[in-house]
Amino acid sequence: MKIEPALIEQFQAIVGKKHVLSSREDLLCYSFDGTFAEFAPDLVVEPADTEQVAAVIRLAHEHAVPVIARGMGSGLAAGTIPFGGGVILPLNRMRSILEIDQENMTATVQAGLITLDLQDKVEKLGLFYPPDPSSNKHSTIGGNIACNAGGPRCLKYGVTGDYVMGLTVVLADGRIIRTGGKTIKNVTGYNLIGLFIGSEGTLGIITEAVLKLVAKPSYVRTAVAAFDQLDDASRTVNAVLLSGIVPATMELMDNTAIICIEEAMHLGLPVEKDAILIIESDGFDDHVVQQEIDAIASVCRQNGASDVQVAKTEAERADLWRARRNVSPSLARRAPNKLGEDISVPRSQIPEAVRRLKSISQRYGLPIVIFGHAGDGNLHPNILFDKRDPDQWGRVEKMVAEIFGAAVALGGTLSGEHGVGTLKLPYLESDVGAISIEVQQRIKQALDPKGILNPGKSLPLLTPTAS
Numbered sequence: 001m002k003i004e005p006a007l008i009e010q011f012q013a014i015v016g017k018k019h020v021l022s023s024r025e026d027l028l029c030y031s032f033d034g035t036f037a038e039f040a041p042d043l044v045v046e047p048a049d050t051e052q053v054a055a056v057i058r059l060a061h062e063h064a065v066p067v068i069a070r071g072m073g074s075g076l077a078a079g080t081i082p083f084g085g086g087v088i089l090p091l092n093r094m095r096s097i098l099e100i101d102q103e104n105m106t107a108t109v110q111a112g113l114i115t116l117d118l119q120d121k122v123e124k125l126g127l128f129y130p131p132d133p134s135s136n137k138h139s140t141i142g143g144n145i146a147c148n149a150g151g152p153r154c155l156k157y158g159v160t161g162d163y164v165m166g167l168t169v170v171l172a173d174g175r176i177i178r179t180g181g182k183t184i185k186n187v188t189g190y191n192l193i194g195l196f197i198g199s200e201g202t203l204g205i206i207t208e209a210v211l212k213l214v215a216k217p218s219y220v221r222t223a224v225a226a227f228d229q230l231d232d233a234s235r236t237v238n239a240v241l242l243s244g245i246v247p248a249t250m251e252l253m254d255n256t257a258i259i260c261i262e263e264a265m266h267l268g269l270p271v272e273k274d275a276i277l278i279i280e281s282d283g284f285d286d287h288v289v290q291q292e293i294d295a296i297a298s299v300c301r302q303n304g305a306s307d308v309q310v311a312k313t314e315a316e317r318a319d320l321w322r323a324r325r326n327v328s329p330s331l332a333r334r335a336p337n338k339l340g341e342d343i344s345v346p347r348s349q350i351p352e353a354v355r356r357l358k359s360i361s362q363r364y365g366l367p368i369v370i371f372g373h374a375g376d377g378n379l380h381p382n383i384l385f386d387k388r389d390p391d392q393w394g395r396v397e398k399m400v401a402e403i404f405g406a407a408v409a410l411g412g413t414l415s416g417e418h419g420v421g422t423l424k425l426p427y428l429e430s431d432v433g434a435i436s437i438e439v440q441q442r443i444k445q446a447l448d449p450k451g452i453l454n455p456g457k458s459l460p461l462l463t464p465t466a467s
């Protein structure tokens with residue numbers, strides 16, 4: 001779409017000339033995310049605070065120009081790709097920690113803050129912000145809230161949404177709404193915070209958040225359990241939880257994931273094994289944490305683990321997490337493209353889900369690498385392929401449909417943490433049903449009648465109403 005020079009000048013007057021980008025090179029940088037999708041925006045406008053966001057959105061609303069909020073663009077659902085053109089609104093200039101309230105154990109932050117920066121800061125004060133997407137070095141709090149990001153620790157501690165106590169949001173017409181705050185309990189009116197969590201930039205632009213903090217656990221033990229059979233590893237996940245222990249994390253990696261990581265990082269992972277589980281226990285009593293990891297190791301052995309090693313030093317533990325966090329990028333060693341899905345199934349169905357994924361892979365002749373936050377039933381089947389080959393791409397599309405079909409048939413869902421974005425849109429109705437889509441469209445209509453906020457994402461497009 002064409003954005004008139006006069007309108008560009010008005011954007012420049014709000015954020016400053018150097019924060020409005022329009023060169024081909026600049027636009028190219030904002031045409032990607034963590035997927036293989038690509039489409040350049042018409043303009044990039046970088047606001048410095050909530051008031052500037054509001055002024056930009058008011059102007060965009062007046063001229064019916066689409067606006068796509070962007071954190072670090074690490075999304076895995078093509079949620080920030082501006083397929084219909086428009087303005088990309090990066091929140092990266094807004095990266096301050098506004099307050100850490102140690103007495104109430106809250107942090108008030110701007111949306112563009114990198115997640116790890118918050119975690120590092122609060123941990124120095126003995127506090128803890130648990131939601132830990134593996135992308136925590138390169139994703140923002142705003143993006144995490146907009147996608148309701150999860151991560152390894154969410155098994156014990158819950159997902160991003162469980163830590164959001166208050167939000168400042170710029171609505172589609174440029175008004176600023178502040179909802180929630182520092183109170184632990186708050187049932188005054190509808191739960192608007194819940195509405196914006198996971199809304200993928202389609203209902204409002206999150207500019208600030210009040211986040212819950214907890215006390216940082218004093219002790220942690222991390223074990224790696226190796227299995228000769230993937231099936232045994234996936235059965236073990238629920239066996240550990242049924243034994244009454246809730247570890248902080250329980251991450252699964254299949255053989256291809258282990259090999260790719262080992263080739264990339266040389267950490268001494270057991271490449272001959274069919275699967276590993278990385279399991280962590282944490283708490284405030286060293287003895288209890290040790291007992292817990294011993295009990296977990298014993299459940300793993302009873303369920304077929306051929307070897308269980310507990311990290312002896314912090315460096316060994318850090319290596320295991322470095323391995324886990326780098327699974328996704330290391331897969332590039334195997335194929336030019338990967339399509340990473342994010343299905344979530346009831347925990348009892350993990351073994352069956354893994355079996356069905358491997359069967360889909362065999363039938364279509366393309367590898368599906370399986371890793372993920374198995375403890376909460378959230379698996380990341382990654383299809384490896386070469387997009388330049390139309391035959392492979394055709395097979396990938398069919399495989400994706402079967403993967404989602406399997407998840408839903410097992411009582412699961414399309415996405416545990418990455419969101420719908422563009423890539424899962426064709427399958428949405430098969431999961432949530434027509435009535436849910438209609439209800440969500442009415443919410444969208446009420447909050448964004450012109451359809452300017454991230455159009456075409458998360459929900460089938462509405463016909464915009466004139467206003």
Ligand SMILES: Cc1cc2nc3c(=O)[nH]c(=O)nc-3n(C[C@H](O)[C@H](O)[C@H](O)COP(=O)(O)OP(=O)(O)OC[C@H]3O[C@@H](n4cnc5c(N)ncnc54)[C@H](O)[C@@H]3O)c2cc1C
Pocket residue numbers: 033034068069070071072073074075076079080091111112132133134135138139140141142143144145146147148149150151152200201202204205206207325328329417418454457
């Ligand atoms: C290697 C790798 C590992 C990953 N691991 C995990 C993981 O363990 N768990 C997990 O949940 N995800 C994971 N992800 C996916 C991704 O990092 C998350 O979805 C993350 O929350 C996106 O944050 P971002 O700042 O990059 O958002 P972006 O990608 O920039 O945006 C994502 C969506 O949020 C919207 N948005 C962004 N900021 C705002 C805002 N301020 N207001 C309103 N809407 C906004 C965008 O419009 C878009 O729809 C991983 C990605 C990669 C590449």
